[in-house]
Amino acid sequence: MDSYTQLLAFVWVIESGNFSAAARAHDLSPSTISKLITALERRLAVRLFVRGAQTLTLTEEGVAFEGSARAVTEAMAAADSLAEALPQRVSGVLRIHTMTTFAKHQILPWLPEFLVANPDLAVEIEVGAQFVDRFDQGVDVAIHSGILPDSSRVARRIGESEWLVCASPAYLLKYGEPKTPEDLLQHRCFNFSFASPWNSWSFRRADEIVTVPVQCRASFTQGDLLRDLALAGEGVVRLADFHIGADIATGALVPLLQAFRLKLREPVYLIHAHREHVSPKVRAFQMFIEARIARQGWAA
Incomplete structure (x- = not known):
């Protein structure tokens, strides 16, 4: 049970008046709510509620804690609302690291189309013949071919070359x-x-x-x-x-x-840092380049 869920349960009980009503309002069992409150009280080392036979009231410590708990839960709710809006807003700066040849002969021909499709997005391109992990220095996406070093990064095959x-x-x-x-x-x-x-x-x-x-x-x-x-x-x-x-x-x-000819095809990869929580600008770029290659192949 994480700390944030415990805070939510605390606020829900205050708003609902008792454990059972809070549980019904949020599709949980009363025992689950009770366990969350007990865990929160144990972590804080204070009692937050006076549990009567028919009533439930805040202790003095509970009243003092309520303001902080509501501030945290409201801030998290605001952050969640912002996160829900982010996928619809492709903006900022997309930093790409790739081979000079790929940048010149593949990205440049269709870059204007991508920029028109994403008017709030700017693109910075760094070039290098070989893949270097620069995601911790601000790179969002890398495109490279051949054998990649083992890492926790996510590599998605977007094409092949001979x-x-x-x-x-x-x-x-x-x-x-x-x-x-x-x-x-x-x-x-x-x-x-x-x-x-x-x-x-x-x-x-x-x-x-x-x-x-x-x-x-x-x-x-x-x-x-x-x-x-x-x-x-x-x-x-x-x-x-x-x-x-x-x-x-x-x-x-x-x-x-x-x-x-060997007729061996070498994979070309689009690489980004994380499998989960892919940023909207990275997702937009990935979808664009995959659709373009599927439709037209390499620029020629």
């Missing part, structure tokens, strides 16, 4: 197209500069998975720099389809070694 080896038509015209995964050892390749599964260029040959230790001429922390080099005709890169889907669609980049 990693594609690609180059520009200009590069292929100049250096030729690799025909087998091992041919990549003779090509100009670029990769990420941090330890990551994304740097593992793996392919499937029949029932065997082949990983090629590509020799990278340069490496970067941001995928967009890899994309820029590939678009400039400087080399071969391996990037996610949510990042380069538009380039593939327009022919600016050409997927390579398609006969050897």
Whole structure:
């Protein structure tokens, strides 16, 4: 029995006149009300009621305690009323942490639509190639792909991506197209500069998975720099389809070694701090992005 419920029972008994009437008014048994009052008196180490055969009156300590008890219960009722109104009011600042590439190629194209739908909400976007738990520093939502570290955070799969080896038509015209995964050892390749599964260029040959230790001429922390080099005709890169889907669609980049593709889909997660009591702004963002991806897929 929590302290707040004990206070409620105390106020109910005062308003109803006795234990039985308070119990009937709130769909409880008289014994439950009696136990709540007894527990409250034991916790306060005072008697709050004089229990007569036909009457119930407050003791001097009960009269003194009534004002404080009513102040607490009224404040809790006001807080509950505010909480009930919150889900209808999406406002404040939504802070998002995500990959630079996802922010640029997925969030930015539909961000204006989200802001129009939520006129009282502002959005701040922080970027980083890898997931870092910054929920205790004010981040509301994170969007990242791949393997996430074990934690108590809530990760919801919102989509999947495939990693594609690609180059520009200009590069292929100049250096030729690799025909087998091992041919990549003779090509100009670029990769990420941090330890990551994304740097593992793996392919499937029949029932065997082949990983090629590509020799990278340069490496970067941001995928967009890899994309820029590939678009400039400087080399071969391996990037996610949510990042380069538009380039593939327009022919600016050409997927390579398609006969050897693993065809593995990497999950993309929306992460927030708690499973319960999700804030209205986080819920609105989650519903919006899930509906958009379900309707249109990745922006291309």
